[in-house]
Amino acid sequence: MFALARQLAHMGALGLNRRNAEYTLRYNPRRLYPLVDDKLRTKQLAQRAGIALPELYGVVEAEHQVRNLRDVLGQYRDFVIKPARGSGGDGILIISGRLRQMYRKINGLLIRQEELNHHVSNILSGIYSLGGQPDKALIEYRIQAHPLFDAISYQGVPDIRVIVFLGVPLMGMARLPTRISGGRANLHQGALGVGIDIVTGETLTAVWRDDIVTEHPDTGNTVTGVKVPGWASLLRLAAQCYELTGLGYQGVDIVLDKDKGPLILELNARPGLNIQLANRSGLLPRLNMVEQNRENLIGVEGRVAFAQTHFRASADISGLALGDFRWC
């Protein structure tokens, strides 16, 4: 047991206690949390900073606005309605078209205007928000998933989680929906996490329910070796989020849109630790490296360049393998 702990420490695996004490507690001031918990505030911040994200069509903040929903929606045929404080994908309504006075949901069912209004009223009353406080409903652009991950995901929209520390992208992971996760890209719900080499943007092995796998459990296709297009620009996008929120340690969720490229979907102030399993390497060496070179990291470009020169996936695996050998 102690040997295992020593091995893990040697390869720099980050545990929950250390993440809380030395990273989230130290680098994420509590007052900044509302910036990421409320998706509307995140969006407004990002829009002001010129960061790419799904376009906001409209916001419903009060019950009386629900009556005018038809005018707000105007000519949009294709959109998503989601709660600003929702979590785990609850309360998200996806509309993919219209038929006369009706709206077509993504699963093909038609709903009437009143049903749509009712859903928005529910969101406003706080049904989907965690604390149950009154919420806002966001109407935004519906993401057209890039075909890149089509062969290795089961329904839903896959996204890419990047851990950003002091503005430096440390580690990346594609989160692929499975049948068990019900189309949602959340690892707790059974989605597949595939590590991504931060230097090349190529997928590595995957973690599924704490086990390392190389194939998608539903489609059976191998998940390794998929190259994410525009990887450098995706990393820049993630790195920009540091200035956006001021959170030192955050998880940035990015989706790849067919037409618009990488878009910020959501920010997370307490990202999980499974990304280490997907990348088969610990976060600590990279965190330490960033802390040591803190003064030299200037500008988004500089930080991304730093990440791409120092965090080669294969490099630290082989180095660690040698190290482990000595320990055992």
Next chain:
Amino acid sequence: MSRFHLYSLALSLTFAGLGLFFYKAFVMGFPLTPRRTSDIWNVEGRVEFVALNAPVKVSLFIPRTTRRFVIVNENFISQGYGITTTAEGGNRQAVWSVRKAEGQQSLYYQAVVRRVDTEEPRTVLRPPKIEDPGFEGPYLAAAQSLIANIRAQSADVDTMVKELIKRLNRPQPDDNAALLLGKTPSLSKKVKTAARVLAQAGISARTIHGVHLEEENRDAPLLHWLQVYEEEQWRSYDPVTGESGLPADYLPWWRGAQPLARLEGGERLNVTLSVSLKQEEAVRAAIESGRIKSPLLLEFSLFSLPVQTQAVYRILLLVPVGAFLLVISRNVIGIKTFGTFMPVLIALAFRETQLLWGIVLFTVVVALGLMVRLYFEHLKLLVVPRLASVLLVVVLLMAALSVLTHKLGLERGVSVALFPMVILTMTIERMSIVWDERGASEAFQQGLGSLIVAALAHLVMTINYVEHLAFVFPELLLVLLAGTLLLGRYYGYRLLELRRFKSLVKGTT
């Protein structure tokens, strides 16, 4: 803050705590272990009956001060009743009376009994008058024949009594004994018969009734002994074994053939006796006997508080112990629980319900509550009304469970009422949110984790020794605080994380 600062703080807390502890234990003489046998008991007699809308008179025998036991304090709890106590023939009796009463009545006699070992010489008793046992016809013949038999097989009064007891206790008593005892005789009947036979033989004998003073018994059984007057004193015999000499923890309640209580103007009379050890008195006895010095420190200790408040602190001081275990379970082992301190509160409830029943009741209430909560989910309620509704259902469930288990004769089940219902409600709420967000398996994991930690905390918190140390030496909590502070800086892996990250190591070697 630097590490040094934390370590020096922890160190000074440990020194302060341990220093005071050692001073109190070894210089002042506070007892280090809870004494199992204490000298003080609370005894209670509860008389229940249904009054018939008529004048009521109830008499109850009550204990008196003897050479071995002193009645320190007495209370009669009886609303609206007049109360008199009388002493006659070596017995004391309390008589409650009221002009008119109707319905279910409960009267209480409570006393604090202290055991003493007086060195006083026994007072020489006048030989009691032998009462006519009242045997007639065939009974008289049987008694005389029995007396002739036992007299022939014994040397003195002592051996004669033992021989009589032996004969009365045979599985198949001889014809004489069988006639006197009747069919399927109770122990009390045997003792009475023995006393009457001895009276017939010209020996003063009587029955004595009392209770066994033990740690806690809510329904203490009456124990009957036979007493024989011999060599100017009463000698006691165990009615089953024939051994002589009362045990040290036998509290005589009354003597003679009369019943414990008598009732006029009512029906369905029921008397329950209960005894409980006054634990907190173990230390008090040490204080009073002057074994603990330096009264100033005592003036400002928990022992200066009223006894009821002391009882509260006895439990409250255990909460930090449970919280410490919780810190270890969560931050070092990595067990997931609902809410931060929920398991400790559940563990406190387990004190009353006992572990197994506690776990069963907790699981049943949470499972049923969860079902209702899942149904409420469909009604799309706002959070506060939803929580209030779940709370309401939880209270109803608890009441229903109490009634159900009571009807089934499972008295322990009634104690479900002791669960903190708000905690139960929040547990149900948290569990259903986790279920929604992270799936059923995660919800069950956390539920099971909470129960395991609660059970663990309960097991540790009910160790007599732990309770004693926490209450008598609260300064030890400073040491616990030091430990908790140090754990607050434990940044290493959690035990269960090792399992989770295991594939990380496998993947690279």
